[in-house]
Amino acid sequence: MSEIEKRRGFHYGFLIVACCCVFSATSVSLAFGCAGVFYTPVSEAIGVSRGVFVISFTCMSLTAGIGVKIMTPFVEKYSLKLAVIILLLLQSVCYFAQSQFTQVWMFYITGALLGIVVSLTQSIVATVAINRWFKTSTAFFIGFSSSMAGVSGVIINPIAGKVMETYGWRAGYIMYGAIILILAVPFAVFVFKDFPADKGLEPYSGRNKNNENKKDENIKQSDISIEYKDAVRSKAFFAAMGTISCFVCTCCFVPYVASYASSLGMSLTFAATLAGMAQIGSLIGKNTIGLAADKNPIFLVTLGPLVPLLGLLILLISGGRSVPLLVIGIILVGSIYAASTVGSPLVVIEVFGMKNFMKIYGSICVFTSLAGAAISPLMGMVVDLCGGSFTLILAICAAMCILSIILGLYAFKEGKKMKAAAAKIEYSELSENFFLKDIKSKTKMNIHT
Numbered sequence: 001m002s003e004i005e006k007r008r009g010f011h012y013g014f015l016i017v018a019c020c021c022v023f024s025a026t027s028v029s030l031a032f033g034c035a036g037v038f039y040t041p042v043s044e045a046i047g048v049s050r051g052v053f054v055i056s057f058t059c060m061s062l063t064a065g066i067g068v069k070i071m072t073p074f075v076e077k078y079s080l081k082l083a084v085i086i087l088l089l090l091q092s093v094c095y096f097a098q099s100q101f102t103q104v105w106m107f108y109i110t111g112a113l114l115g116i117v118v119s120l121t122q123s124i125v126a127t128v129a130i131n132r133w134f135k136t137s138t139a140f141f142i143g144f145s146s147s148m149a150g151v152s153g154v155i156i157n158p159i160a161g162k163v164m165e166t167y168g169w170r171a172g173y174i175m176y177g178a179i180i181l182i183l184a185v186p187f188a189v190f191v192f193k194d195f196p197a198d199k200g201l202e203p204y205s206g207r208n209k210n211n212e213n214k215k216d217e218n219i220k221q222s223d224i225s226i227e228y229k230d231a232v233r234s235k236a237f238f239a240a241m242g243t244i245s246c247f248v249c250t251c252c253f254v255p256y257v258a259s260y261a262s263s264l265g266m267s268l269t270f271a272a273t274l275a276g277m278a279q280i281g282s283l284i285g286k287n288t289i290g291l292a293a294d295k296n297p298i299f300l301v302t303l304g305p306l307v308p309l310l311g312l313l314i315l316l317i318s319g320g321r322s323v324p325l326l327v328i329g330i331i332l333v334g335s336i337y338a339a340s341t342v343g344s345p346l347v348v349i350e351v352f353g354m355k356n357f358m359k360i361y362g363s364i365c366v367f368t369s370l371a372g373a374a375i376s377p378l379m380g381m382v383v384d385l386c387g388g389s390f391t392l393i394l395a396i397c398a399a400m401c402i403l404s405i406i407l408g409l410y411a412f413k414e415g416k417k418m419k420a421a422a423a424k425i426e427y428s429e430l431s432e433n434f435f436l437k438d439i440k441s442k443t444k445m446n447i448h449t
């Protein structure tokens with residue numbers, strides 16, 4: 001520990017949080033929240049429909065699901081830091097290359113490559129790094145860093161629009177590549193570290209000086225890890241996969257918010273504003289679910305889907321006839337992004353532990369990405385079959401929120417049993433808030449961190 005850290009009590013882990021914020025505000029934000037500004041100008045310039053051009057985004061979504069599976073062995077063999085540096089450089093190169101593209105198939109290739117990039121930067125980097133560097137408030141820091149994607153989107157989108165109006169869409173892609181190269185890459189190279197030991201530190205525990213040397217008697221359930229081969233054959237695995245799939249599929253409604261408002265006879269301006277309200281819900285939700293999950297992990301599978309469920313019920317009951325209720329409902333529905341991006345990896349950690357998190361989560365993501373890619377166009381088809389009405393879609397999304405709660409609670413219950421078996425203690429000895437207390441004095445156990 002440096003002299004400054006000793007004197008001021010500063011811990012390097014907070015710089016790791018800053019890195020995660022920067023990665024989210026640049027890599028994730030540009031790939032998702034700031035990609036839509038290119039749809040119309042690029043498709044018109046290369047002579048294809050927007051639907052054909054947007055297939056590049058579908059390519060990204062599909063490869064994002066298998067990206068974790070691809071990158072997991074690399075991270076295990078080398079380091080997370082090296083993986084982040086390589087992927088950020090790849091993302092920058094993709095944007096610079098896109099500024100020169102003339103055919104739509106070229107965008108499909110870079111879309112697939114960008115999917116591998118965001119497979120790590122969207123949630124894996126923050127989840128793994130913060131769990132390595134902190135013993136407390138991990139969910140809050142993960143949620144906070146993830147929310148920076150929404151904050152930067154509010155700033156970058158209008159700037160990108162102005163640049164493209166003045167210099168053309170090619171300049172927009174050059175700007176995106178420069179943002180990654182100038183902001184994200186230096187943080188990855190010079191600030192980001194893999195482990196606290198790299199700086200001669202222990203993970204930040206938040207304890208004061210009087211308790212600094214006191215042994216930690218409360219061990220999180222996530223500190224006990226289930227082996228990969230046992231996890232993927234368990235009931236908990238399929239329940240967790242079902243829960244996360246419900247999160248992802250419900251998220252697919254959010255891009256349709258503007259269309260939903262238009263179906264109610266709202267103006268295009270109001271429809272666009274309403275879509276922005278969903279992002280506000282996402283921003284608030286990511287921070288709220290992090291705070292709640294630090295109090296009790298069960299909120300990941302209860303509060304996470306319960307809030308958007310309330311929003312969906314408001315929309316169904318009001319029928320969109322009341323503008324204030326419409327706005328409130330959409331804000332609540334937007335919080336589903338918090339359950340998906342923040343809650344999903346934390347559910348896996350809580351059920352199976354941290355040791356094999358990337359392997360287990362990667363296997364789940366392969367399925368959930370395929371589900372999300374299939375559900376998104378299916379929603380559009382269902383709306384067309386219903387004559388432009390979103391009522392059935394809202395009802396289906398509400399049902400998925402309820403199903404996610406049921407499956408999530410079951411996954412936690414089964415995970416609790418597996419942890420008890422792994423720790424060789426009685427199931428009843430696990431506390432109701434999913435923490436293990438004083439078990440060091442009761443049994444010899446192998447704790448994986």
